[in-house]
Amino acid sequence: MRTNYRINSGVRFSMFSQDQLEEMFEGVLHLLEYTGLDVKHEEARAILEKAGAWVDGDRVRLPSYLVKKSLQMAPRSFTLFARDGNPKHDIHISPGRAHFGPGPTCTQFIDVDTLERRLYVKSDVPVVAKMVDALPNIDFCESLGTVNDVHYDLGALYEFAGMFPNTSKPIVAWSYDKYDSAGIHEIAVAEAGGQEAFEKRPNYVHYCEPLSPLVSTFEAIDKLIFAARHRVPLVFTPCPISGGTAPMTGAGIIIQAAAESWMGLTLAQAIQPGLSFIMGGVLSVMDMSTMILAYGAPELPLLMAGLTELAHYAGLPLWQTGGCTDSKCFDGQAIIEGSMSVFFSALTGGDLCHDVGYTESAMTGSVFQLCAMDEAIGYSRRITRGVEVNEDTLAVDVIHNVGPNGHYLKQKHTRRYYKSEFWYPNLLDRQDFENWDMTGHLTMKDRTIARVRDILATHQPSPISPETEKVIHKVLEEAEDRVKDKA
Numbered sequence: 001m002r003t004n005y006r007i008n009s010g011v012r013f014s015m016f017s018q019d020q021l022e023e024m025f026e027g028v029l030h031l032l033e034y035t036g037l038d039v040k041h042e043e044a045r046a047i048l049e050k051a052g053a054w055v056d057g058d059r060v061r062l063p064s065y066l067v068k069k070s071l072q073m074a075p076r077s078f079t080l081f082a083r084d085g086n087p088k089h090d091i092h093i094s095p096g097r098a099h100f101g102p103g104p105t106c107t108q109f110i111d112v113d114t115l116e117r118r119l120y121v122k123s124d125v126p127v128v129a130k131m132v133d134a135l136p137n138i139d140f141c142e143s144l145g146t147v148n149d150v151h152y153d154l155g156a157l158y159e160f161a162g163m164f165p166n167t168s169k170p171i172v173a174w175s176y177d178k179y180d181s182a183g184i185h186e187i188a189v190a191e192a193g194g195q196e197a198f199e200k201r202p203n204y205v206h207y208c209e210p211l212s213p214l215v216s217t218f219e220a221i222d223k224l225i226f227a228a229r230h231r232v233p234l235v236f237t238p239c240p241i242s243g244g245t246a247p248m249t250g251a252g253i254i255i256q257a258a259a260e261s262w263m264g265l266t267l268a269q270a271i272q273p274g275l276s277f278i279m280g281g282v283l284s285v286m287d288m289s290t291m292i293l294a295y296g297a298p299e300l301p302l303l304m305a306g307l308t309e310l311a312h313y314a315g316l317p318l319w320q321t322g323g324c325t326d327s328k329c330f331d332g333q334a335i336i337e338g339s340m341s342v343f344f345s346a347l348t349g350g351d352l353c354h355d356v357g358y359t360e361s362a363m364t365g366s367v368f369q370l371c372a373m374d375e376a377i378g379y380s381r382r383i384t385r386g387v388e389v390n391e392d393t394l395a396v397d398v399i400h401n402v403g404p405n406g407h408y409l410k411q412k413h414t415r416r417y418y419k420s421e422f423w424y425p426n427l428l429d430r431q432d433f434e435n436w437d438m439t440g441h442l443t444m445k446d447r448t449i450a451r452v453r454d455i456l457a458t459h460q461p462s463p464i465s466p467e468t469e470k471v472i473h474k475v476l477e478e479a480e481d482r483v484k485d486k487a
Contacts, residue, residue: 010096010386013347015305021313024255028310029064031259036061037214041221044267051270060216062266070262070269074277076315080140080170080233081201083191084462089169091139091352093278093317098346098384100323100377101140102128103355104159104174104207108364109145110330112452117328117364120145124365125162127456128357131367133167134459137377140205141171144357144365151483153177154476160184160204161472164191165464172235172354174207177219179482181206181226183475190471191464195230205233205278205352210260212240216267224264228271235352236264237280237319241293242303244286250299254306257281258314265316278352279311280319292361296326296337301344308348320350323373324358330368330445334359338369339376346380371452372444375427382423393417427451 016024038058039045045055054061082089091099109120112127125143132141143159150158156175163171164187175181184204192198206227208220220236227234238260240246246253261279268275283303287294294300304321311318322341327333338356345353355362356377357370387393398413408414427447429436436442442450 011347011384012349013305013344014309015302016309021310024251024258024310025314027251027255028258028262029067031255032062032067032262033064034061035214035259037210037216037260037263039216039221039263040218041216041225044216044221044225047270048267051266053266060263062263067262067266070266071314071316073269073273074265074316075274076317078233078276079201080205081203082168082170083164083188083203083464084168086168086462089139091170093276093351095312096349098320098348098350098353099139100342100345100353100356100373101138101169101172102132102142102144102357102365102370103321103324103362104142104144104146104156104172106145106358106363106365107148108360110359110364110366110368112367112456115368115449117360119148120365121149122147122158122162125159126166128365128367128370129163129166130456130459130461131370131452132169133461134455135371135374137374137381138356138370139169140352140354141167141169142174142354144367144370151480151486153483153486154180154479156180157183157476157479161187161476164188164472165469166461168462170202171204172207172352173204174209175223178222178226179479181223183479185226185230185232186475187468187472191468199231202231202233202276205235207235207237208264209280210236210238210264212238212245212260213256214260216260216263220264221267224268225271228268228275231272231275233276233278234264234268235278235280235319236261236268237278237282239282239293242283242285242299243288244293246283250303250306253283253303254281254310257283257307258310277316278319279314279316281307282321282355283307284321292326294326295324295355295358295361296333296341298340300324301341304341304350305344305348308345308350312349317351320345320348320353321355322350322353323356323369323376324362325369326359326361328360328364330359330366330372330448334366334369335372335376335444338373339379342373342376343380343383346377346384367452368445368448371455372427372448375425378423378425379428 077094284300322345
């Protein structure tokens with residue numbers, strides 16, 4: 001055993017001191033206790049009041065002890081399970097590793113065959129899910145879009161029904177209301193083998209989004225209550241915009257986002273103590289020249305890094321953001337902006353990093369961007385894995401044996417380490433010019449398009465059970481009946 005020896009598990013980025021984190025933490029508690037949030041849900045206000053909150057009309061203020069108690073109850077580490085039992089696809093939420101996946105709700109989609117921008121439709125859902133299932137560095141699934149060719153109340157439900165059979169990786173599901181939530185949960189529980197089995201091995205996470213600034217909407221809270229009562233792991237993530245719905249300053253937007261998320265945390269823990277809860281926040285700036293929420297701005301990964309540090313300081317996992325771009329097409333801008341943000345997420349250990357594959361400032365989903373970012377994530381993970389230092393990796397004896405003017409190709413040490421020490425790309429090209437030219441002089445865009453189409457032509461996800469297929473049909477039929485008389 002060696003004493004006074006520090007072991008680094010990987011390369012990490014840090015931006016705040018402990019004193020700064022403490023000051024920000026106290027700022028969040030102050031906001032929750034003295035300003036509070038409007039909670040637009042009568043039952044939720046009653047639950048919070050019984051737990052110790054101060055309620056005045058819609059306004060709910062949380063005493064610091066209640067927030068701290070909720071933080072202590074929420075677990076820092078837990079597991080999200082692959083629906084087919086494949087342990088390689090389980091996600092272990094714990095300090096030190098970032099996990100990546102797409103986002104939901106884009107209205108547009110880049111057609112795989114024509115490369116044209118069009119509305120996202122029901123048939124696109126399996127395309128995204130199969131890509132997620134096949135890409136080695138994409139860990140969880142979201143739909144990359146909002147289904148436009150079904151009744152507007154049922155888009156989220158059709159997304160889950162289309163994703164679930166086409167990937168075994170954990171899904172982050174969103175819904176319009178508690179009826180969607182119930183249908184989604186019924187499908188997941190059927191495959192898990194019942195509610196008790198689901199609670200032991202949850203195969204999806206429920207996503208809820210309050211409104212900035214400082215409003216817990218009825219819809220977000222209603223879905224939170226459903227998730228908490230059914231023991232579904234929960235993401236509660238605001239989307240404040242610096243200069244628009246949040247302060248211009250980085251510290252200000254971070255503590256506002258935390259306050260908005262921790263109101264959901266406190267309610268969830270009051271309903272279901274110990275519920276797996278993932279603190280959220282999609283933080284970026286309003287571009288004052290275009291008035292858009294900038295998804296490719298450097299402030300996005302910077303602010304997300306700051307929120308990640310605060311979340312981890314408070315003992316919570318974080319819903320991160322990265323792999324996205326303001327570019328309108330798959331080009332150099334998309335690669336630069338997406339790669340920088342996933343790299344920062346990996347460096348900060350953002351627990352679940354979503355929106356990978358977003359383009360056009362979150363208006364358009366692209367599986368080409370998703371595929372390219374799979375490569376960027378692999379690249380980032382190799383850097384953040386760092387360099388292992390021990391007697392064998394120091395290779396002093398190997399260097400001595402080779403000596404001056406030798407080479408290492410024949411060394412057992414080389415054969416032992418060349419696969420594990422090096423990262424090998426799937427898309428980036430390392431050929432010399434002559435071989436690159438002879439093999440078609442393909443660009444990064446060419447290679448990405450070819451890989452996407454090859455995956456979709458050849459990849460076969462593990463099937464769901466016939467019983468679950470029947471449940472999906474039943475849930476969708478019941479949903480269609482529910483909305484058939486709506487305009």
